[in-house]
Amino acid sequence: xxxxxxxxxxxxxxxxxxxxxxxxLLGKWRGEGQGSFPTITPFRYGEELLFSHHPSKPVIxxxxxxxxxxxxxxxxxxxGYWRPRPDGSIEVVIAQSTGLSEVQVKQIxxxxxxxxxxxxxxxQMATNATSLQPHLKALLKKI
Ligand code: HEM
Numbered sequence: 001x002x003x004x005x006x007x008x009x010x011x012x013x014x015x016x017x018x019x020x021x022x023x024x025l026l027g028k029w030r031g032e033g034q035g036s037f038p039t040i041t042p043f044r045y046g047e048e049l050l051f052s053h054h055p056s057k058p059v060i061x062x063x064x065x066x067x068x069x070x071x072x073x074x075x076x077x078x079x080g081y082w083r084p085r086p087d088g089s090i091e092v093v094i095a096q097s098t099g100l101s102e103v104q105v106k107q108i109x110x111x112x113x114x115x116x117x118x119x120x121x122x123x124q125m126a127t128n129a130t131s132l133q134p135h136l137k138a139l140l141k142k143i
Contacts, residue, residue, distance in 0.1 A: 018058035018084045025051045025060065025082075029119050032069065033138025038130055044069035047138055049119070051082070059083050062094070107132055117142065 015023050029049040036042040047066045053059070063079040080094035092110075107126040112119065123136040 013055045015053055016055050016058045019053055019060060022060060022082070022084060022090070024114060025119075026053055027051060028143050029140040030143050031119070031138055031140030033066075033136055035136045037125075037133070037135050039127075045075055045138075046072075047140060049140060062092075 014020070015026070019026075027050075029051075030047070032044065032046055034042065034044050045066045046069055047064065050061075050063045052061045060082040061079075062082055063077075065077040066075040067073060068075055077097040078094050080092065083091040083093070085091055105125050105127055109124045109132070110121060112121045114120075119140045119142075121136070121138055122134060124132050125135050126132040
């Protein structure tokens with residue numbers, strides 16, 4: 001027998017209209033990255049991102065955790081909310097596990113892209129001692 005069009009119980013509910021353009025992000029991503037900065041020793045890390053959403057709210061919940069590639073020991077973690085705005089931009093509010101030390105960062109840029117099902121990003125930062133330059137690069141796949 002044919003299922004009724006559009007409403008089988010196993011289908012995920014449609015996202016909130018404000019979130020629909022970003023629905024490709026929803027789910028869990030896992031991958032690897034590398035970090036550097038003029039003042040630190042370069043390092044490699046594993047990373048997991050989770051973007052989740054309830055259709056009643058125009059917002060995506062975001063959590064991230066990272067670990068040392070060599071030992072699996074936890075590194076930086078953060079969580080927050082991605083809030084699409086009517087003009088097409090996204091307001092991102094994030095609390096980071098490193099707290100106070102990051103208050104001293106003067107400027108941070110995060111560039112994300114999803115191409116052929118792979119999410120990649122570059123994080124750049126400037127500190128009181130160093131001009132804007134890369135700190136992190138990573139490539140993740142949806143799992
Ligand atoms: C946007 C997010 C992040 C910001 C704003 C940030 C900021 C910073 C800052 C300000 C420093 C100190 C740089 C200096 O001393 O000149 C630093 C160092 C460091 N960061 Fe990040 N970070 C971020 C994400 C991460 C992530 C995701 C990881 C790991 C996967 C990480 C790993 C490290 C490590 C290992 C150091 C060196 C620490 C040390 O030598 O004691 N950071 N970060």
